[in-house]
Every structure is written in C-alpha cells, then in structure tokens.
Amino acid sequence: MAEADVIGAERSGVGVGVIGGPTVVIDLAGLRILVDPTFDPPTDYGRLVKTAGPAVQADALGALDLVLVSHDEHADNLDEAGRAIAEAAPMVVTTPSAATRLGERATGLRAWESVEHPSGLTITATPALHGPADAITPEGWVNCEVTGFLLAHPEAPTVYIGGDNASLAAVADVASRVRPDIAVLNGGGAHVPARFDDRPLTFTSARVAAAAEVLRSPRVVVAHQDGWRHFADDAAATRAAFLAAGIEDRLVESPLGRWALRD
Template identity: 25%
Template sequence: MAITNLNSSVRVTHVGTATAIIELDNLTILTDPYFSPEGTEWIGKSGAKLVNSYQPPLGLEDLPPIDLILLSHEDHKDNLDDLGRQLLNGRHVFTTTDGARNLAPRKAVRGMKPWEMVSLQIGGGRRYEITATPCQHLPGGECLGFIVTAEHFGTSNGKPNTIYFSGDTVYIEELAKIKHRFHVSVALFSLGKAMVPKPGGGMLQITMDSKQAVQLMRDIEPDIVIPLHFEGWSLFKEGKSEIEEVVKEEGVEDKFKFLAPGVDTKILFSIEEFSTPSTGWQLDDFVLDPGYVASREELRWLMLNTAQTAPPSPVHGDSFISELDTHSGEDRSSAQHTTSHLLSQGRRIEYLKNYISQVAPWLDMFDSSRAFGMQVPLLAQTSPALLCAILAISARQKERKEASDGKSTPQKSFDSLELYQEAIRLLTPLLQAHDQAKDALLFSMHSKSMDSVADCFKLSFGVTRGWIYAVL
C-alpha cells in the first residue's frame, strides 16, 4: 500500500492479462475483460495461433456488479474474448472509435479519441470524468489508455488525483503530458514486452518492457504502479521475475506492486485515513474489560520492573540477535510443537493469515526490508510468546474492522484478549531469564546515539525477545 492524497478508497483485483477490477468507493470498473479458460486457442489476424496458458482465477459468476468497462481495444482476443463480450451489454463501455463501431448497436458503448474527455454521472450519483490517452500498439489499429478522475478525488499540488490504465502500448513520449494535467494516484501498466512477427520479417514490440515502464513511471510520477499483462501468452517475453529484476536494478521497486491473481487488494489509503482514527472505530467494550485492564497493568509493571532492574548496557543490540535466537535442537523442537498447538485452536490460522496479509503491511509501511512481514513470522515459529502477540494484534484488528463494517455485534469477550493475556504470561519468564535481552531492548528504546529513528527501530526490533514489546 501507499500513502496518497486521493480522497477515495482504491481496491484492485488482477484477474489476468490486462483484466482488472478497480473499486473506487461506489464505482466498480473492469478493464479489458478476458475470462476464457486455460488452453483456449485463438487465430490472430496474421494467421498465428495464440494459446492461453493460464487459468483466470475468477469467472463471470465471481464478479461484483460492474458499472463501467474500460476497453483499450476490441479486436484482440486477449483483451476482449467471447466471455468478456457478454459483459458489454447494457453497461457503460469506453473504447476506441473503431471499437465502438464494431460493437454497435450497443447504445452505452462510447468511442473516444486520444485526449478526449467524457463526463459521466454514475456510481451512487457521483460525476466522473474519463479521459482517453494515446497508445502505440499494432500499426493500423486503434488502442487507448484511460484516466479516471472525479472532483471528490481531491487534488495534489493543484492537479486532480486520478487512476490511470495504460492500455496496450509501448513507451511514447506523448504520455509525459499526463503529469502536466493530472496527479496519478494509481497507474495500471500493461507490460510483458509482447512481440509479434512483422509482415516483412523480424519482430515488432507492441507493449512496454520493464525499462519502458520505469521510464513512464518517472515521466508521470504515480504514487504506485500495478503491473498487468505479463503472463499466460507466448508472445510475452518478460514475466514477473524479469520485471522485478529490472525495477530493483533501477531502484524503484517500492513503486511497483504485483497483485496476487484474483485477490481483492487495498492499494491506497489517504493521509486522513492514516493520521486520524475512523469515526466508526470508537472505544468499545474491550478497553473496559476487567481482564484487559488487569493485563495492561501487568504489562506496564513488567516493563517498569525491567527498566528498574536492568539499566541499559553500552553493547550494540545486533550482538544479542544471534545469542538470543540460538536454541538447542530440543528447545527449538519444543517451541515449534507449542506454536503448532497454539495455531490449531479456534480461528488462529485465520488470524495468522490476516496478520501477514493485512497487519504486517501497515507495520512495514516505511520499512523496505519488511521486518514485520518477513522476519517476525519466522521468529514466531520458535517463540510462542511472539506468536501469541502477533495473533493478538491481528485478532484485535479483525474485531474492530468487523464491528465497524457492521458484521459483528459488541462482545463482552474477545479472542484478542485471551491471546494478549497468554502473550504476557509467556513473556514474563523470558524477561526474568534474559537480562541481556532486557539490556538490549532498553538500550534500543532510550539510546540517544542512534543515527536516526529508523536505526533505533531496527535495533529494538532486531532483538528476538524485544519483538514482543513492539507488537504488544
């Protein structure tokens, strides 16, 4: 996820090829609909046979209600197949002028030319503006990208916030104009370095490669880029691994976000959402529960007692990581057995999955090493106390989210409280047994000699037993 000034929730589901579901508040957009099963064969205009080698994770029956379809071009089967055509009937569709003629007599299909803008009232009565952007695809054929904006999206540096879908195109300098008119909050790039034979011999590139994608990203400066159109077809010469390698070499891997196929993913959260609590997330019975109050006071006592009995030592915290994370084979086996037992109860597997997919990305927001998402789950395999802590914070997040969404009623007891108490119970003997862990933790929390706040976080979170403080 990325921080943005866009005043709208943005969720994206990558179905495959250039097909994506974009959810903007009450508006649901579908791009280049393709849903044919793996093994489907098509004969292109050149006579070449195309075979789909991936199975779309969603079928037509799995789709949410679609309000609007952005169709970059209708004459290529990998952008609009026979199943996708069924979705065009009775829906607003924006495409090329040739495409609109070929799709007639559908009254809601609108043909556009590059840089043309159309205003549309849809999605709960709000007004959206659709701007067509130029593409360079196959010679002699029309193709478009699209920009979606609305007044309620707000502005950044005086320019309207937008969602940009590139369509099938190679890099062209004209697209740099986007930055002069719009602030792109989310960009969906069709990549893959698709290559087709030229009539006179040789090969022609018809979609962006990784380096072109990086160049376009630098030209238009989006908050985040979602790669599409890079798997499932033999004409694609770059897949996910090649794209990842290039963006890493270019130092922009934090800008590119690959989505798990078929998974509804929140892409952006606004500054307001990040800095202020939701009005729906008010104090609930949890904070008044006597068990929670007692556990909170116990944790405070443990921390104060640790501070009083173990003054900081001038030893660099990294030296404690290997020392404290060294278990005998017997200890490690016992700890793993305990964690397996913990996960076998109730909804705890669900909480662990939620921690990895929902909680950890927030905690790792400004940490490219993804310590909470990568290191903490590994440490938790042999630390029951840490496992209980991450399950507790995940359970608490789900309880509050479900309550704010109206999916649950206020409770007098909480799974998170039970896990919170268990984490403290398991933590107590560890603090008593590992004086050096206390030293390292306190040093990391109080040291004034750190080069930066980030260094302080890395040190405090680098101590195996210190993680429990951070999570609780």
C-alpha cells in the same frame, strides 16, 4: 494472504486487482470498473495462445458499473467471454472504432476527449501506440486503434490506465498534464513474430519501469504480463526492472485474483 484479499463482489473505497492478462478490477468513487475483460479458458486463437484462464470468474465480481476497453481487435484484450460482458455492461468507454462494434451503450473517445459517468467520475481517453513508433499508419495508430484512460473524481484518487501502449512519448504526454495517484500499466513485452519484425507491441519490463519513472505515480500496478504465450516478460522481470531503475518502492505487487491495492 487473508481471504478478504481475494477479489470478489464486496466493494472498497479504492481497490485495484489483476485477474489475469490485461484484465483489471478497479473500485473507485463507488463504482465497480472492469478493464479489458478476458474470461475465456486457455484457448489457441491462432497467432495468440492463451495459456491460463482468469484467476477469478466474472460472476464472482458482482454488478459492474463501467467497462473500459482499450481495443477490441485482439483476443488478449477482449476475448469472446469478455465481449459478452462488455456488451451487457451499463456503460462502456473505448476507441471510436471499437464503439461501433460494442453496442449502443459504448462511447468512443479520441485522445483527450472525455465523458462523465452519472456518478461524477470523468473518463478521459489518453494517447497510446500499440507497437513501434516507426510503424504509425496514416490513421495515426500502430497495429490497431488503441487508447488508455484517465479516471478523475473530486473525492477519489486519480487513476491512469495505460492500455496496450509501447510509447514512452504517450506516457510523457500524460505526465505533462497530470501526476496520477495510481498508474495501471501493461507490460509483458508482447510480440508476434509476423508483426513489425517481432518488435514489442507493449512495454517490455525495462520500458514499463521507465514509464513509471516518467509518470512519478507513487503506486504502480503492472498487468498484461501473464497467461499468454506471446508475452516475453513476466512479473519477476518487471520487479527486477523497477529495482534496476531505483523505483522498486512504487511497484505494488499484484498476485492474480487478489487485491493489489485496497483502501
């Protein structure tokens, strides 16, 4: 790949790139957006073990306009370095509970609530379940409160970010309202033996392909499938699942540290 494909501070009209784990950089509507920042080196957090650091360091990204945090309770979606980045960002959008922990510039949204960035970008929270559907708590979530995001601007493609979601019903809810131009989905089939009988907490490769089929988005980037010991499925498994489903043409290859999409 050309050096221009490396994720850096230079912005594009539309760009999506995976840095590692769930961490994704998005250029949209003139904004530099960072999703679920994780920039710690390999670390043993106890139940979760990070096996690889980020493919691009945070200081190479330039100034951030917006940080999206699907949830803040788990190090594989917001580690110590990532939390510092979020707390310093000019605007953060996350869950209501995480907003109480991420500083005065954090806005917490419930599913289908929206907030507008001064640029005109609308950020809408979308439903997500971080684990099996039969484990929903009285509060309405599994494992912890988590959200996805829908990014909309009249002069830019619509982008759906699924977050740590294991629910096809949540994706179907999104698909019933909008057909995103670009979908960023978390795969990996994350699992922790002590939790929910070791069942997946995020989409497996087969279910992330099924989610892509339901969404009907023409371009799909899959993150959250590398760099952590508790991920069961990697990029090769995802590719095979999209091929088996007959939708391989929708999957955008996303080598770490490189732009998967750049228009």
